[in-house]
Amino acid sequence: MADGMMTQAALNILDISGVTKCFSFNGEPILALEGANLAVRKGEFVCLIGPSGCGKSTLLRMIAGFETPSEGRLSMWGAPVSGPGPDRGMVFQDYGLFPWLSVARNVGFGPAARGRPRAEVEATIKRFVDMVGLTRFADAYPHQLSGGMKQRVAIARVLANEAEVVLMDEPFGALDAMTRENLQRELLEIWERTRLTVLFVTHAIEEAILLADRIVVMSPGPGRIVADELVSLPRPRDPTDPEFNALRRRFSALLGSHH
Amino acid sequence: MISGRGRAIGLSLAAPLLFLAFWHLSTAGQPFSLIPPPLEVGRQLWDLTFGGVWDDLYSATLLEHALASVGRVYGGFLLAAALALPLGMLIGRVALVRSLLDPTLQLLRPIPVTAWLPLAMIVFGIGPRSAFFLVFLGAFYPILVNTVFGVRSVEGRLFEAAAMLGVSPSAVFWKVVLPAALPSIFTGLRLGLGFAWVVIVVGEMTGVQTGLGAIIMEARQLSRTEIVISGMVVIGLLGFLSDALVQALGRRLLRWSPQHG
Ligand SMILES: Nc1ncnc2c1ncn2[C@@H]1O[C@H](COP(=O)(O)OP(=O)(O)OP(=O)(O)O)[C@@H](O)[C@H]1O
Numbered sequence A: 001m002a003d004g005m006m007t008q009a010a011l012n013i014l015d016i017s018g019v020t021k022c023f024s025f026n027g028e029p030i031l032a033l034e035g036a037n038l039a040v041r042k043g044e045f046v047c048l049i050g051p052s053g054c055g056k057s058t059l060l061r062m063i064a065g066f067e068t069p070s071e072g073r074l075s076m077w078g079a080p081v082s083g084p085g086p087d088r089g090m091v092f093q094d095y096g097l098f099p100w101l102s103v104a105r106n107v108g109f110g111p112a113a114r115g116r117p118r119a120e121v122e123a124t125i126k127r128f129v130d131m132v133g134l135t136r137f138a139d140a141y142p143h144q145l146s147g148g149m150k151q152r153v154a155i156a157r158v159l160a161n162e163a164e165v166v167l168m169d170e171p172f173g174a175l176d177a178m179t180r181e182n183l184q185r186e187l188l189e190i191w192e193r194t195r196l197t198v199l200f201v202t203h204a205i206e207e208a209i210l211l212a213d214r215i216v217v218m219s220p221g222p223g224r225i226v227a228d229e230l231v232s233l234p235r236p237r238d239p240t241d242p243e244f245n246a247l248r249r250r251f252s253a254l255l256g257s258h259h
Numbered sequence B: 001m002i003s004g005r006g007r008a009i010g011l012s013l014a015a016p017l018l019f020l021a022f023w024h025l026s027t028a029g030q031p032f033s034l035i036p037p038p039l040e041v042g043r044q045l046w047d048l049t050f051g052g053v054w055d056d057l058y059s060a061t062l063l064e065h066a067l068a069s070v071g072r073v074y075g076g077f078l079l080a081a082a083l084a085l086p087l088g089m090l091i092g093r094v095a096l097v098r099s100l101l102d103p104t105l106q107l108l109r110p111i112p113v114t115a116w117l118p119l120a121m122i123v124f125g126i127g128p129r130s131a132f133f134l135v136f137l138g139a140f141y142p143i144l145v146n147t148v149f150g151v152r153s154v155e156g157r158l159f160e161a162a163a164m165l166g167v168s169p170s171a172v173f174w175k176v177v178l179p180a181a182l183p184s185i186f187t188g189l190r191l192g193l194g195f196a197w198v199v200i201v202v203g204e205m206t207g208v209q210t211g212l213g214a215i216i217m218e219a220r221q222l223s224r225t226e227i228v229i230s231g232m233v234v235i236g237l238l239g240f241l242s243d244a245l246v247q248a249l250g251r252r253l254l255r256w257s258p259q260h261g
């Protein structure tokens, strides 16, 4: 027992070593990602930033198990990732909700699909629908929700499914500024409460500094990880703070120098 | 203020009423009109339904004919659905079945249903079985084509969402494909049933004893134009009711779909 816990503490929740992904497009090979190394500890909030086409989505989709690496190793708690699974929940930019299910049924989809007892599913639904503030909309269908509400459902859906790692690919990219700020705040609250491990892809430097424990900077052609830095500002963070600004300049420079 | 619903009903009745008025004015009181005036058709319709006006061979026979047609329409339609739904799902989801059957089915599809009638009469003989076959064929393709379309056009994202939530590959069909395809499948069923009503009349016009198509054809030979028109009116009404029923069902089943709910 103590032994097991020792191993868990010593292991990284995610280990990515030497991961390369090559697509072929019209017969030509495209190197989407080359030699990526990344180790993520349990409970970390990691942001991936980088210009368009640098392989952020590709990396996330490989961790999710939707794509397989062309080279390298990708493991969770030391076990190789071999396909999608409920331990790694994904929040898509375009939500990916099931339009024929109500908010409640979308949230309960994972537990129900995995054969959890009915009463447990109902309790889980209630807990997570409440957590994302959609209690009044539990019976609404996705087409009746705003973008922000849909993304709340998508987040609740992976939380309800007991995902240990939450993979988020520009989840707030399609939302207006005010909704985005609210969701960023709520996501941080949820993360602080649940101590999930979050991998969050974004274009926006400010969003990354606001959220992350650690920021991984990528550059394109071919996609590579070029920097990996901790953000030690105390939370809640204030974008008008001079230290915040200093970080913003630092990451701008990191991004710019690799263009 | 008239309520929105009342207004909609009023507006939808305007055109038929105008048409009835025009029909009446251009036929009533004319000694040699080919088309009988609406009131005479109304009287005939009453006699067909309840009897007591002419008391001839046709009096009070409407129910019998209508039931015969309804039975063939729904029988042929249900048989078509029972075959086209699973076949469409297989063609849509299983590449092998698709390569095996799709080309043949696509080749047969352009042949109009009515062009099958002579062959059907040769094979099934003159009688209700040909009509039944025609209805089946008429309903089959709309259901098949829309089912294939529905199960093939499921958004890829939904498969990813299901996989990351822990749905096993064998459960994906029931949990994702089928519900996602339901609006399309439903459209196919609705079109198929509508088509069944179109085809039944043609099918019954060839030596069948009962059925609305049969009395229309028979009445034409006897120059009973009021009966011809009465038969048309009843077919129209039954087709309309049957479509309204299917739509009501769809609204219940597809409440989640912005196009149906
Ligand atoms: N399925 C695919 N087939 C072929 N090429 C692909 C595929 N997916 C991604 N690519 C290529 O891989 C590279 C990286 O794509 P990726 O989507 O990971 O970038 P990204 O960093 O997420 O960009 P963005 O910020 O615009 O979302 C691109 O050049 C893209 O064209």
Ligand SMILES: [Mg+2]
Pocket (backbone or CB within 6 Å): A056, A057, A058, A169
């Ligand atoms: Mg991307």
